[in-house]
Amino acid sequence: IIGITVKKSENFSQWYQEVVLKAELIEYYTEISGFFIMRPATMYIWNTIRKWFQERIEAMGVEETSFPMFLSQKSLEKEKAHVEGFAPELAWVTKAGEKDLDVPVAVRPTSEAVMYPYYAKWIRSHRDLPFRLNQWNSVVRWEAKQTTPFLRAREFLWQEGHTAHLTEEQAAKEVLEILELYAGIYEQLLAVPVVRGRKTEAEKFAGGYYTTTVEGYIPSNGRGIQGATSHCLGQNFSKMFDITVEDPNEKGKHLYVWQNSWGLSTRVIGVMVMIHGDDKGLVLPPRIAKIQSILIPVGLTAKMTAEEKEAHLKKLDEILDILKKAGVRAESDLRDGYTPAWKFNDWELKGVPLRIEFGPKDAAKDVVSYARRDTGEKGTIPIAELTTKVPEMLETIQQDMYNRAEKAFREHRLQITNWDEVVPALDAKNLVIIPHCLVPECEEQIKEMTKGRSDESPDTPEGQKAPSMGMKSLCIPFEQPEGIVKGETKCLNPQCSRFAEAWCMFGRSY
Ligand SMILES: O=C(C[C@H]1NCCC[C@H]1O)Cn1cnc2c(c1=O)CCCC2
């Protein structure tokens, strides 16, 4: 195995491709472009996320379901409004064996059209509400844009929750509860900070009423990235699919239910890789690491007798047992024919949070030697203290990884009230928070006005070109700074004469 051949700071996109491949997270499905194989290291992370989320939505009363993966032209027609924008992404099955299908069927890109005809059938009385189903599955979107592992694939794993409520307020409450769980997946499991907010009209899910989102930040290129979305659909879909209940207060009257839909996908893994990885490869937050600590015997020279070596490895096995009993996901690497240095590189590449070395010198002092993957810090731990020190150290690593990422994000979220500072701020890898009118046309203008860079010579090699696309709105942060006086403060776009409605976070983005 050779390590990562480029520096993260030199060629970020190639660095990323090498890390996901060489850390054995992903294999390219070379038969068809845009598809990726997710290997055990990835599935461990995804399953950890799934257990964490599943436990919490069950506690909310969400039940599990599994709907067919195909949808008919007819049911697609019902939501024609917002699907036509996405129609190019639909994959169709037109044949079975040699025979053409009378009616082609589409592979689900999301399941509203599959599920909601049955919501209409099952939801009749207000006593059926709140109605809450979630499914874990994969969806297909035949992306035209360049695909990349985890971040943009033609098929990805996700969960999609679809709920129905009697009132807008009940729906609104759940939208935020789910959004907070999404933030928890990022912040508590992946050690990734996110900004919570609402999407503007231009960026929200067109078929919905409003979209709430958690937005991430990638320090390496200063780009924002949408982390997960929790939408209130209002009554848009219940009117399309005729999902009604009898009005509890007025006999004979029917009410359209208020719906939510919320989704989080394996994209979250790509975000974690991009933020925490370094030039040696993957760096895993301990809470989602399949192996949290790897034990490696060192100093087993040819000078040692077979008995001495056996006795040493027996001690190492006892140490492994101590760690396992302390609840640490620990393994030992006893592979013959590989030097300790080779093993160090291999496990660093795979992102194992804590390496523990054990040699005759350590044995003589009843200690182990450790090396933290995130900071490289080395030291020794008395064997007698392993049970408390190693779990503590893993939690410290988790917290330190989060704190470093939170600091980087916070320092690159600039509140700006002078338009001329915007593009230089973007070029310095910042996101910006500006007073904005929230009008879609204004956003379009801003995207045009902020294309290009103010700091790069045109003959920069392609792989090292920094992002130069125009900035998009990422979200209207729930945490609004002071300073906007409605009807007085102007939208920051110099070509817009409207008043500012809110502080809006913008940035170059995925
Ligand atoms: O999927 C959603 C809305 C919603 N779907 C369920 C999970 C939450 C949320 O993503 C939006 N959306 C995105 N992308 C596409 C579609 C689409 O509806 C439909 C056609 C293909 C591409």
Ligand SMILES: [Mg+2]
């Ligand atoms: Mg899309």
